[in-house]
Structures are given as C-alpha cells and as structure tokens.
Amino acid sequence: MSSYDHRDIERKWQAEWEKTRAFNVDIDHAPRPFYNLMMFPYPSAEGLHVGNVYAFTGSDVYGRFKLKQGFDVFEPMGFDAFGIHSENFAIKTGTHPAKLIPANIHNFRENQLKRLGAIFDWDHEVDTTDPAYYKWTQWLFIQLYKAGLAYQKDAPVNWCPHCATVLSDEQAEGGVCERCGSVVETRVMRQWFFKITHYAAKLLENLETIDWSDKTVTAQRTWIGKSEGANITFAVDGHDLDLTVYTTRPDTLFGATYMVIAPEHDAVGAITSQAQQAEVAAYVEAAGKKTKAERQEDKDKTGVFTGAFAINPVNGAKIPIWISDYVLAGYGTGAIMAVPAHDTRDFEFAKKFDLPIVEVISETGEASGDLSEATTAYGKLLNSGEFSGVESEAAKWAIVEKLGKDGRGEKAVQYRLRDWCISRQRYWGPPIPMIHCEKCGVVPVPDEDLPVLLPEMDDITPDGSGLSVLARNEEFVNVTCPVCGGAAKRDTDVNDNFLDSAWYFFRYPSVPRADVAMDPAITKKWLPVDMYIGGNEHAVLHLMYTRFVTMALHDIGLIDFDEPFKTFRAHGLLVKDGSKMSKSKGNVVNPDAFLDDYGADSFRTYLMFLGPYEQGGDWRDAGIAGIRRFLDRVWRFVTENDLADGMPQDRETLGVIHRTIKKVTEDLGSLSYNTAIAATMEMLNHLNKEERNFKGEAEILLHLIAPFAPHIADELWTQLGFEGSAGKAPWPAYDPALCVSDRMTIAVQVMGKLRGTVEIDADAAKDDILAAAKAEENVASHLAGKSIVKEIYVPGKLVNFVAK
Template sequence: MEYNPKTIEKKWQDIWDEKEIFKTSDDKTKPKFYALIEFPYPSGQGLHVGHPRPYTALDVVSRKRRFQGYNVLYPMGWDAFGLPTENFAIQHKIHPKVVTENNVAKFKKQLKSIGFSFDWSKEINTTDPAYYKWTQWIFLQMFKKGLAYKKEMPINWCTSCKVGLANEEVVNGSCERCGGEVVRKVKNQWMLKITEYADRLINDLDTVDYIDRIKTQQINWIGRSEGMEVDFQIAGKEDSLKVFTTRPDTLFGATYMVIAAEHPLIEKYNDIIENMDEVREYQEMATKKSDFERTELNKEKTGVEIKGLKAINPVNNKEISIWISDYVLMGYGTGAIMSVPAHDSRDWEFAKKFELPIVEVVKGGDVKKEAYTDTETGILVNSDFINGLEVKDAIGKMSNWLEEKGLGKRKVNYKLRDWVFSRQRYWGEPIPLVHCEKCGWVPVPEEELPVMLPEVENYEPTHNGESPLANMEEWVNVSCPKCGGNATRETDTMPQWAGSSWYFLRYIDPYNDKEIASKEEIDYWLPVDWYNGGMEHTTLHLLYSRFWHKFLYDIGVVSSKEPYNKRTAHGMILGGNNEKMSKSRGNVVNPDDIVNEYGADTLRTYEMFIGDFEKSVPWSENGVKGCRRFLERVWRLQDIVVDGNSYSDKLEASIHKTIKKVTEDYETLKFNTAIAALMSLLNEFNDIGKINKEELRTYLILLNPVAPHITEEVWEKSGLGDTLHESIWPKWDKNKLVEDVVEIAIQVNGKVRGREKIAIDESKESIRDKVVQNEGVKKFIEDKEIVKEIYIPGKIYNIVVK
C-alpha cells in the first residue's frame, strides 16, 4: 500500500481531537511539564514556514514527556490586540473584531493541519473580555501600589499610525509597524514603574536556566551602572547642572558640557541667552527626530553653544562652555553630560568639530593625535590630587572627595526607563480608570471589570492624536466611583505588550471568572518549565512578563519569583535566497503548500532536520523532498516486519545506542542529529532485510514526536497493540551499548584497502588471519615483504610493505 499522508494525517488528527488525547490531566500526583511557546499574532497573511519550527520543537519534547509519564500542559492562544489588525481594518473598512476572528480561524486551521499536540481546551485570546478583565485587574493593582502613573513626556510619535510608540517599536527612525516617519511629541502618558524592579530583574537571572545570550541581552537592556551624581554650578546663578558619571576620575578632563535640547534651564534663562534664536532653531530641528536618530552613533555631531551661560567644573573651578546637542536626551539620565573629549569617542568628535579644549587625564599618549584614548585602565595625569593613581583607585578617591565636599553623591543608574503604557488607538484593552475633577484618577471598581471595549462606527485615529474612544460621549461620561460626581473615562488603551505579559498564567485556568487562576493550579503548574521563542523577543517581552510576574508575586497572586524556569531560542528559517522571509522579497513559503504536497510529517521532519535549531537556516525544497523519501522508507518497514518480542542480536546494540542518542538530543534541541541517528538505524534495518515487532515498536516511538501521523498508522497496521500514543518511552541499557562485534579499517602503507568485522575480545593472531585473507588487502601484500604490522585495538590494522 502506498504512503498517502493526506488520508493518514486527517484520520489521526480527527482521532486525537475526538478522544482529546492531548488534554491536560487533572491528576496532580504526576510530575508536571509545562511547555510554552510565544503565542502568535494572528495576521491575515497566516503562518509561514518559520512559525512551525519552534512549535514543532516543543511539540517533540512535549510528546516525549507524555510517553515518560509526565502531566503535560502544551497550550496555544492568540495575541490579538494591536496595530496590524487595526490598520488592516481601517484600510479595508472591516471591524477589527471581525478581522481578528477571521485571522484566528485561519491560523487555527493551519496549526491543526500540522498535527501539534496542543491542549485546545486551554485556548485563550487577549481580545476576549473574559481575558482582558484580568489584564485590567493587574493594571489596577499596579495603580493602587503606585506603579502606574501619568506623566507629561516626549514620546516617539508615528505620523502615519498617529500613535505613541515605545523605543523598541522604532526601527531605524521609522515605525516598526507601518514604516512611517517617527517624530518627537509631548504627550500625557500612562507609565509603569518597571525601574523599581531593575535590580531584581538582573539578580534573579542567577536563579533560572536561560541561555547565556538571553541573560546578556536582559542585563544590557537594563544597563545597571554605579557612579557619581555630580553638580556643575552655573556661573553666577543658584542653579546647577547635575550629571551622572561612572568615571568621576576624569573630571579634570571635563572641558565642556552638553545638555538636551528640551532641558528646562533653557526656558528659565531664555532672557539672558544671547543666541536664543539659534537655540530655538536647533530645538525645533531636534524635536523632529526620534530617539534612535538622535543617539545613533555614526551620525554627524551637531550642536549649538548656549552663549551667556557657563558651567563651573567643581574640581578645578574653571568655567566651561555649555552646549545643546540632539545626542543628549532629557528622558535619559539627567539630561546633561560632562564631556571628556580626550577619552570618549563621541565627545572627541564633537570637540574636534567645534574646536573645543581636549585635556588628557589618563595616560595613553598624545591626545592631539587622530583619536581619543580608551581609559578602562591607566595612570591619572593632569588631575591634581589623584595624579599617579590607577583608574580604579582614582575613582574611589575622587568619589570620596566629592562626597566630603558636598559636590556629589554615589548613585546607581539604569539605562532602563519606565514603560510607556498608553496608546491613542481603539484596538486595545481600555484602561480601567476614570478622571474626576474632585478626586483625580479613580479606579473602576473591580466588580465592574471588564471595562468593555465599546462598538464604534469610526475607529480611525483622530487628527489631534486622541483615541477614537474620546469621541464616544456616552461611553466617556460617567459618574465618579468615589464621590458620585461627573467624571470621564480614560480613552487611551493599553499596548499590545499588556496581554502578552501574563498569558502563560491564564493558560493554567482559562475559564476562572473569580480570579486569574486558582491557587491550586498556580502552585502546581508554575513556573513554566520550558519557554522557547525568538531572540527578537528575549529583551522587551521577556523583561515585561518577568516584571509583571514579580509584581504578582509581591501581592501574593503567584508563588514563584520567576515565571519561567528555562528559556531557549530558535533561529529563523530564511528564504532560499538566505534573506528573511517577507512578502516584499517574494520568498515566503506557505506551510499549507508543503502539507498539501508532501504531508505534515514531512514538514515537521524537515523543520527539525534542517540544521542547528538555535541558528538561522535557508529553506530548501530539495531538503523537503529528502525528508519525504525518508518517511516513505519508514512506511515500507511494514514489508519486512516479522514476529519477535525482543531485540535481535544483530540490532540490540544499535537500538540501545539510538534510544540514548534520540532521548538526549530531543531534550537538548539537537533534533537534526536525533533524526540522523534514526535514519542511520533505518539503513541498518534495510541492510539486514528484516525487523521484528519489538524493534519496530521502539523505532516508531522514537520517531513519533517528530512524525506523529505516519508512526501511529504504521503501528496500527503492523498490529503492535493498543495505540502508539499510549506507549511508554523506551529506555536504554548502558551494558548493551558496547557492541560484541566492531568493524576495523585495514591499511597498507597508510591507505585503507579493506575493512573487517572482528569480535571485541578476538585474539591478535585470529585478527591477522582475517586481515591477510581480506579480498581488498590480498592484492596489495602478495609477493611483497611485510616489514611492520601495527594493530590499534578495535580501530585499525596497519601493514607496511616494501
């Protein structure tokens, strides 16, 4: 009978669904395994072949763990709020809710066709009011604890989407979503105080099993640094400019200062600034740039001196000039920096362009040469009382001196900034607060949650930058929950990051309308045992979800400090041209096409066999065909199966080795080498020409996590008893891993001329008899004088002739 994946795969998918084979058990006496993947954003384009790679990987591990007796939770859901759907809805005049429903249906059909072992009874959707009720509830708890606050601040404003963007949503100065121009705009925004958790977000990385590059990204993004906050008095004024520096030892080399274009002292002293028109012109230019454009290292340095104001260097009382430049941001640090051009590349470039003084303070050569001198180590010079000290000692002595003189204080600083949490759009979770002139911001009572997203006829962004919800007077105007007076709802909505910051928690108890999840479920299932996702989400999404989880831990909702025990990452599947798959490049491969032509098991096998799971790899149609041929050979094992309830002598060692290899490789994401081992064992089966039922059972179980449909069908057709998915994972016997017979190479004058199988304990004399009679060797030693024979046990027999 010919291998027909279309018939086989539909048959088994229906069986799995009907019998709820992959539904998570309520039996909490079993060891648990919670496998988590990043739930997808259901776009209209559907899946491409990059999506199934991580899904298949943890599906392999989850299926294996079920065989090993674990209670497995492997869920799926939809991260469905956000700009892409809203933009599509606006363009095509279809309500975002309808767009989302259609996209989810398409994605779900595709995922089911690939045969993933998701527990669909746990399915969640961030746009479901029953879900975002709890997103709103978490926000309210943060508000009550002072972690959610509103602040006037410059934001990245997308001129096309008409929405504020977080820094991570700006790519190369453009909107990540639409590619539109991003400018700076002052907006009243809701913020979440993630900075309060900065140290814990770093320190607790020591308690989890994340790959090193993920930990490094988290640490670098938070950017913790210890240093000094130093005051530079403005000459003749009461005000001073406060700077943060990790290198107070270089203060004698500070020859000018730079402040942000938005620094408030500019407005305070605008009447005495002599070139205010020039300053104003520069300020206007700076507001049109995004943070990325302003801080991009390779751009040409620009700036304007603020004439009429000088700063005083606190260590030598010298007056130094003050400049504004767009590379200093008000939202980072203090909005002012001291510039040490002899030892900083950016300051060097600025000083050279505007002909500002350069003073070397760490010995490193002539600073009048072509570049600045790095100062991680060295001896202090031109620095009065810290001359001659090593950098480390100089930092300590200068820090003490500044504190003694009242000119500075030790401080820990972070690159991390509080999370801009509001969006002026429709398709997002309503923020559950109302504003009362008398009471200020007041939470919606918890019993009234969720605050439902109302139906609107026009969900396009407003021209004044407010949310479309602002135009819905009946929805906006309410009574104050505190005093009963007139109040208005907050019309900003939450960002897409909101729903994805806690979704792993809702999976464990998705229909609970009394609490996020029951304590019993939380204590059993959390933390997540293994979370896999793309490297592009190992910074912000991971940071945000860890922050939310830690907050929930602090208020007693969860019992673990970290949400995920283990976090791994996968490489992308690239187009055949080695470029990232995209419609614009014309290199997107639709998994539906592969499933229809070759079968879901072929797609799954190829995606696991394509290469190192953690690295990006190009798609290859020939590789797909090769995996299909492999499965056809697996199918034909039915033709050579014979009775037998134990491994044969010829195959026993190979099977035990393969069990060990596959078991370990699945757990270490080395799927390609696991499949290679199964291919090799298949070759042995065919070389021998037969395989007994016990050998076939083991082989099908080992392959099943990768190719579940074909293995179930071959199992059933071969009469191996019960169903494959009810089987137990095979174990290897270390004593069986050593083969009784090995194959050695035979060399004549250093060249391999033959091979011979020998017993492990065979005598050298017996081996020699076989070697000299080997057909491939005889013709090279006949009529020749053998001058030397060397035998390396179990590996090589070398003959030297002349």
C-alpha cells in the same frame, strides 16, 4: 497491503484524538505536571505562516517527547488578536476588526492548527480580545497601579505618524516603528508608564540563574544596560543652582573642559544668559522636531552655548555649559561633563566648537602631547593635582570619595532600560481602566465594573490628533466618578498589545474560570512554565515584559515565584533557498499546500530535519520528498515485512538499535531534532539490510518517530496490534551495555596520515592492537625501512606511528 495514504490516516487520528480527548490534561489532579508553552500567534487574515508552523512543531515535538516520558504535558494554544497590526489591516481592507478577527481565529484553529497533529489542549484556549480575557488584563493594570508600578507622566515619547500612536522604546528600536517601519518622531505627551526600571537590577541579576538561550540572555543584558559610575555635582557660576552629571569616568574629571546638557533639560531656561536666549530657544525647538533617526544619522555634532559656566568641584575650574542633542535627556541626569581628550564624542564636539582639550590620562603618566584623537583607555593620571600619577581604576573612586566629603559626588548605577510606555492612541485594544475625575483625580475602575468594554464604533481610523479613537465616543468617555459620583471622564487610550501577551501564560491553566484571573492552587501547580519556545525577535519585548509582570505579581503577593519561565529556548529563523521569506520576494512557503500534498507528518518531520532547531533552517520545496520517502519506508517496513516476534538476537543489530535510542533520547532533550531524525533513518537503513526483521524493531522505530510523525506512528502502532497510542506509550529505554559494540575499528596512522584501519575485539589488549596495526598491509609498507620513534594509542579510536 494498502499504501501510505496520509490524508485518510491524519483525518482519522485527529478525529480519534479529539474524540477521546487524548491530550487534554487533568489540570487539578495531574500527578506530573509539565507546562510546555509556545508563543501564541497573531491570527492574521493571510493564515498561519510557515514560520509559525516551524515554531509550533519544534515545541510540540518537545511536548510529545515529555509526554512519552511520563509527564502530564499541558500544551495550550491561543490568539494574540488585539493590536495595531490587526487594526491597520482592518482599516486598509475596510472590514471591522470585530468581524475580521473571529473569522481569522476560526480559520487558524479549525483549518490550520488542528491539522498539525499537535497535542494542544483546546479546553484552555485564550483569545486576548475576548472580554472574559481582557477583563483580567484590565484587572492586572489596576493591580500594577495600586502597587505603584503604573503612573502617568509627560515625557518625550516615540510617536509613529503612520500608526498615529505612541510606541514603547522596545517597539521603536533604531528610531523605526516596529509595526510599519515608519520613522518615529519624538513628541512630549502625557502617557501611562509601567515602572519596569524598578526591577532593572533584578531583571539583570536573575539572568544569571535562569536557563535561557544565551543569545536571549545577551540581548536582555544589553538592553538593560547596566553601567557603574558616579554622579558629580557642579555649581553654576552666578546662580543658586547645581547641575549633576553622570559619568563612568570620574578619573577624567580634571580634564572636563566644558559641560553639556540635553535640550530637554529642566535647567535650560534658568541658566541661559540674556544674550544667548534667542539662539538657545531656536536650537531647542529644532532639536525637538528632529526624529530619533535624524538625531542618530547626523554625525555632525551640533550645539549652542548657554552663556553660563559651571564650577568643576575638584579644581574650581570655570567651564562653559553647552546644550547639545548628543546628550540624551532620558539617560543618566541628562547632563554630562565633557572630557574631549578621553571621549570620542566630546572630542568631536570640542573640535567643532573649538573648545579646549586637556590630557589627563596617559599610558605612563607623562603627557603624550598627542591630541589628534581621544584616548579612551585607562592609564595613569596627569594634570590632576594630588591624583597625578595614580592609576585610573584607583583614581576613579578616590576622586569620588573626595567629592563625597563635600556632598559633590557619589557612586551611582545607571541602566539603559526605560519605563514601559503602555498607552496607545488606538482602538483595537483593552481600554485603560482608569477614570479621570476633576475632584478625585485618577481613579481606577472598580473591580465589579470590569471589564471596561471596548465600545463598538464604525469609524476606527485614528485622526492623528494625539487623542485616541475612543475620545470621539462621548457615550464611552462620560462616566460618573466611582468615588464621588460626580461627572468624570474615562481614559481614552487602550493598552499596548504587549500587555495582553505579557500574562497570557498565567491565564491558560485557569481558563475557563470566570471568577479569578488565575486560580492560586492551579497556578501553584502549573507555573512557572517548564519549557517556553519562541522566536528571539521577542528577546527584549515580550520576554522582558513577561518577566516584569511576573516580578510585580510576586511582589504584590499573588504568586510565589519571580521568573515566569524555567527554561526558554529561542528557535532559529526559517529561510527559503538561503534568503528570508517575504511577501515582496514572493517566496513565502504556504503550509496548506504541503499539508495537503505531503501530510502533516512529512511536513513536521521535514521542518525539523532542515537544520539545528535553535539555529534555523533552509527550506527548499524539493527536500520534503526525501522525508516522505523515509515515511514510506517506515510504512513498508511495518506493513510489507514478515515480522518475527520479539527482538533480534544479533549483537550488532541490537547495538545499532540501542545506540539509536540513546542518540535520539539525548537529541530530543537538547532540541537537536535534525540529528535525531538522521539517526532514526540510519537505524532503518540498517534494519532494511537485515535478512529478517522483528516486531520489536518496528515498535522502537515507531516510538522514535512518534514525536515528529504522530499520525503514521499511531496508525502503524495499531496495525502492529499494540494497544493505545504510540504518542502516549512510554519512551523506550536503552541498555548502556548494548550501546557499546563488541568489535571496534581502529584507525591507523603513520606520521599523522591515515594508512589503514584494523577491526579487532573491543577488549583487545594494547599490544595486540599495535601488532595488528603494524601488520596491516598498507601500514606495513609505509613503515618499511623506517624505525618507529613513538607509538600513540588512543583507546578505541586510533593508533599513530611516528617513524623515521
């Protein structure tokens, strides 16, 4: 019998599956649709990263499991090929992305993805750079625009000087460009935004009902950042002007000793006194130049007095209005009431500028007199007029209610989430399908003119002017207005790469339909996605955007659901020898080498064996040999074994087999792949100790390994004489009656310490078990000379004697 040659076998079965279209689904007629989605890759020049393989394999194992359970599994694959990353790489190497990307995609698909043994349905491949795809990305933009969810505004935005483009808040977390790591600057620019904040409440509420990984839900909840408080309106002394602040602590209103507005606040010009003008202007200018990171790093509070005073609506107190960049323009009203006694930031500021600090909350309602630091805890009010002595929680809303009578206060809800800045001043993306006409204003490109093709340009290097590369192409820019027919100009920005990927899963099932983005019947049949698996690094980027787009499409009336993914699971991070893989450390695992040397089956199985899939794993090169040995043992079990027909009759072996089926079934359902593989190994170890083996045992073994090691499973399946494919044969059922052993081992403790075990029939009576336990030699010696005070029996598990 020949030995296990993974090269021949894998080549053979991949060709066979492709030829017989084994894993292509009938999109229109599949009776039990199951949409199994994984995050599509960016086709880099370096090729598929082992992290991609880890992610895809975990998803594919799940898809294969569902397939064996009788579902029509649709598992598409595609390429997220637009974006700054490709473009920066192209500029660096001097190869145009239009040349580079198709070559990369070809390499990914033909040389790498097709070797993984996944059940990809290539009939539905998506490439975001294909005009046939981005036509619909542009169409989607226009739908959002028509629904009032896309708008332009001048706003302080994140500008990455290295990438020479603006970024969304999500791509500039921590003040650093997500792509290149540069510190981003704040620039005020006119940009397109998507009104994701329109769905803030729904994005948050739905988190309660969707089945997503906890850590992803938590990340989204934090990012949305709901807070409940009140808007309180202060009059400005000597001006016919009000300033509204947002606060979560109206109970501290009597302690407001000054007010702060952001440097970008609209009222800055109007309220600044003559005497303060120069100082204020200088401060505002300096604040504008600071990068986001600088603002955050500067622990020291800075600020200037405007010369104006506000009137506290609750007690008429006149308090100074300051400007400081510790108040953010983009959150709340861009203005705060400062309560230094009960807010740490206000406290710091008050100390620095010697502003008064008034205690209005204490534990008892009596003045504590300790003003050495801010106390943010709730308590009882003091120095608060009619509210003195009232508990914070009650006082909060009582004060707001009182203010409400004068129109000076109302409850308010704020979200941290900001609108999604969608424009990019770059080349490699779908042009924003808008036309600017002097007469007609902003006009969307008519559907029949889509796609707006990305023009071919030799020089695609951004010039940092704040204008996109496309602005240099006059032929592209100049256009006739679709409304009035006059001269007009195209929008020269391209859309954020995250828009391309925010709807790709809608497109997959409807590919290759050219007349619609998504066919209504097909979409109804296949969506929402049943299972989505991907990295948690996209928790607040991609996954938030997809939910927004889905909600928008729902409200536009194109779909009847408002959440894109029924289930989402975040896989863990794959590390190597305990530390993150990175090019600079030179510890990146190259998938190709392991596919060559050990085969896809060993590679897949090993990746899934490293640790709990949702927590990640620690790759070490030596470990894969152990998995290879396991598959070698499977091979020999089937090919070098005189297998008898049928199943064993031995009750113990049947118990092992059925318990293993049960364990693996449950583990695959919960993505506990590492323990599923371990259980299968245990079963094989047991079978190898038996004198005689059976064909039925081999059959079950192949079922259990098939999701992980599909090629060898199909090969041995065929060699055993079974028809068809192990990958598609129905998943084995287990008999619960056989999962229960007819003998049990009871641990016997004396005073909580293990002194022995007894083996006894599973249906033995408690008294018999206790008697047997006492009779056990070592137990008896520990009980000698003592009297038993208490006997504890945990059925099926353990006996504990408490003795004196």
